[in-house]
Amino acid sequence: MIKKILLALITIVQVLFVILAFVLHVLSKKKMGVMRHFVYTNNKLNSIYNMENVMNIASIIVLIIIILSIAMFIYIIKKKPSIYLYVLNISLFLFGILLISFFNIFSQKTLLSYYYMSLIFFIVYVAEFIKTAVYFMISIKIE
Structure with missing residues (x-):
């Protein structure tokens, strides 16, 4: 009940x-x-941090999570725990592909809110990964 x-x-x-x-x-x-706020923040972030490297690191983290998602999917196919876990895992994989595409297609020059949107989407993706991993661990423990 609490899990749901x-x-x-x-x-x-x-x-x-x-x-x-x-x-x-x-x-x-x-x-x-x-x-104006986005232009100021983008310039400030670019002067403080190397945002290209930060976005590349975020892409690598998403790619690692996608690889973990594929490994979980292979395990799920062998054990067949629940349909909901299939859905969570497929959504994790697809959202990861979309997030990497977003990181590579757009930039702060084409989209003023790029850094904010990237951060928000990354937080959502990490939350999705945590949700899938917790559900995966619970479903393994039940079996």
């Missing part, structure tokens, strides 16, 4: 984060103050 409530709560938080990313993108196109 916790997984539903994490999913709701993930959806709210995705909505937040969409709202930030829309506001970055319509409101000049938000545009």
Whole structure:
């Protein structure tokens, strides 16, 4: 019971984060103050950190999680624990592919809210990975 409530709560938080990313993108196109803030923040982040390397490290982390997802999927095929675990694992894999595509297709020059959206999507992806890993560990323990 607690497991279902916790997984539903994490999913709701993930959806709210995705909505937040969409709202930030829309506001970055319509409101000049938000545009200025994003331009200032992008320049500040680029001067403090090497954001290309940070985004490459994030892509490598996502790629490692995708490889773990494939390994989990192979294990799931052999053990066949539950349909929900299939769905979680496939969503983890597909969202990882989409996230790497987002990192490689867009940049801060083409999308003002790129760093914010990347951070939000990365947080959502890590939450999805944690949710899948916890459900995977629980389903293995039950068997």
